[in-house]
Amino acid sequence: MTDALGWRKKFGVLAPSTNTxxxxxxxAMAVRxxxxxxxxIHxxxxxLSSDEKMVRILEQIDDEILLAVDRVMTAGIDYLIMAMSAETFWEGLKGNRAFVKRLEDYTGLKVAVGGSACQAALEAFKVNKIAVITPYQxxxxxxxxxxxxxxxxxxVRLKGLRCPTAIAIAExxxxxxxxxxxxxxxDDVDAIVQMxxxxxxxxLADEAERWLGKPVIAINAAIWWYALRHNDIQDRVYGCGRLLREF
Structure with a gap:
């Protein structure tokens, strides 16, 4: 038997409780x-108003993440997505891989995270000089x-918005x-990445690619694209950037 709506895949998504x-x-990027x-994650x-408080948010994530995993696993999901990017690049590439392994070992499922998704997206576009925008400290x-x-x-360039709270990011x-x-x-950057x-x-990223003439990679699009392709789902999604439309 298969799920009536998730007959191809059911993705479990871990997100901070503050994320809207x-x-x-x-x-918006759903496929049939x-x-x-x-x-x-509570x-x-x-x-988020200082470096120390930014670190404290990540400590809260670490304390709570497996509780959130346990809850979503009861839905019989097939695949797991970590829908927070900072946790997945904090200790560099080695830390990203360790984070993925921790969740895969705990759940027995494959996992999509922001760090891996960004790496795959940049490889798809064959670019290695970027500008980045973040909400972080x-x-x-x-x-x-x-x-x-x-x-x-x-x-090459980075703009950190220094958002004072987690909710303020969405504002x-x-x-x-x-x-x-x-x-x-x-001219010195090949793509812009939003974290x-x-x-x-x-x-906006989809729109900006047209007037900038280069890839603008929104993190949510990259994670969703990575999750689909990681599960051999090749559907194209329109209105959300070149990544989902062309790769």
Missing amino acids: IVEPDFH GVTSHISR IRDQD AVADERLCGFFSDIGVEV VSENDLRNHLQELDG GTNLSMLR
Whole structure:
């Protein structure tokens, strides 16, 4: 017997309890026969106003993540997605692989994470000089640059928005993001990458690729694309960027 709606795959999605963007983004990119099922990781203190408090958020994630995994596993999911990017690049490429292994060993399922998805997306576009926009504090931006360095990608420019709380990430306006993309662009970068799954850039990235003439990779699109392709689902999704439309 197969699930009436998720007859191809049922994706379990781990997201911070403060995140209001990734769930509707994944629904917007849905393909027939694939369903996504959110399990929220409890964030008790969402303050992101300093490097120390950014680290504290990640400690909360680490403390709570397996509880969220246990809950979503009761739905009989086939595959797991970690819908928070910072946790997956914090210790560089080695840390990304260790994070994936931890979840795979615990669940017996394959796992999609932001770090692996970004690496695969940049390889698909064959680019190695990028600009990056993040909602993070400086400590996370430094860790992110280390991850990209590990995979042979140069971060030419980075814009960290220093969002004061986890919820504030979702409140960054499209107009502000558009301006930041224009500031980041230049002949010395081959692509722009957006990190932070609670930062709403899915539709804007698709639009920006047309007026910038280069890939603009929204993290939620990259994670969803990676999850689909990792499960041999080749459906094209339109309106969410070149990655889902062409690769």
